[in-house]
Amino acid sequence: MYAKGGTGPYTKARNGLFAVISVKEKATRAAPAAQAVSLDGGGWKWVAPDGRATDSGSGNGAAIVQGGGHGNIVQPGTYDLTQVAFDIPEAARGGTLMFLDARGHIFRWKVPAKDSGPGAAELARKVRDDLT
Numbered sequence: 001m002y003a004k005g006g007t008g009p010y011t012k013a014r015n016g017l018f019a020v021i022s023v024k025e026k027a028t029r030a031a032p033a034a035q036a037v038s039l040d041g042g043g044w045k046w047v048a049p050d051g052r053a054t055d056s057g058s059g060n061g062a063a064i065v066q067g068g069g070h071g072n073i074v075q076p077g078t079y080d081l082t083q084v085a086f087d088i089p090e091a092a093r094g095g096t097l098m099f100l101d102a103r104g105h106i107f108r109w110k111v112p113a114k115d116s117g118p119g120a121a122e123l124a125r126k127v128r129d130d131l132t
Contacts, residue, residue: 001115001126002093003064006131018064019046019086020092020125021097021111026079033074034102042100044084047108048092059087064130083123 001020005013021044025035045055056062067100074080088095094113099107115124 001120003127009130010060013087014059015087015089017088018088020127022077022083027074027076044086045098046086047096053061053087056084061085063089
């Protein structure tokens with residue numbers, strides 16, 4: 001989902017727009033999986049249509065998501081529901097969500113330029129409530 005942001009110093013999108021993605025992170029093997037973080041070269045990125053990559057939590061993105069499983073260990077048979085946020089310019093709508101895991105594998109998902117997905121309305125309500 002996309003949100004313009006609030007008026008507070010940490011809820012205002014510095015680049016004009018927040019892109020907030022809700023993800024279900026799970027171990028894909030029979031062993032526990034460490035969630036990659038940007039400190040180890042992994043984690044989430046937003047790639048704009050022009051190719052510009054933005055790390056999750058950039059700008060004020062980190063200030064608008066609660067909790068999240070970044071860096072946690074996900075046990076086999078379990079999952080974490082996590083939100084990642086990107087502070088992007090309006091022109092970056094409709095980008096590509098990219099994840100680099102701890103083993104160096106890259107996963108990509110094309111993201112529509114409008115709010116979408118089965119939980120989009122609830123996520124939008126929660127984020128907008130948090131921003132006001």
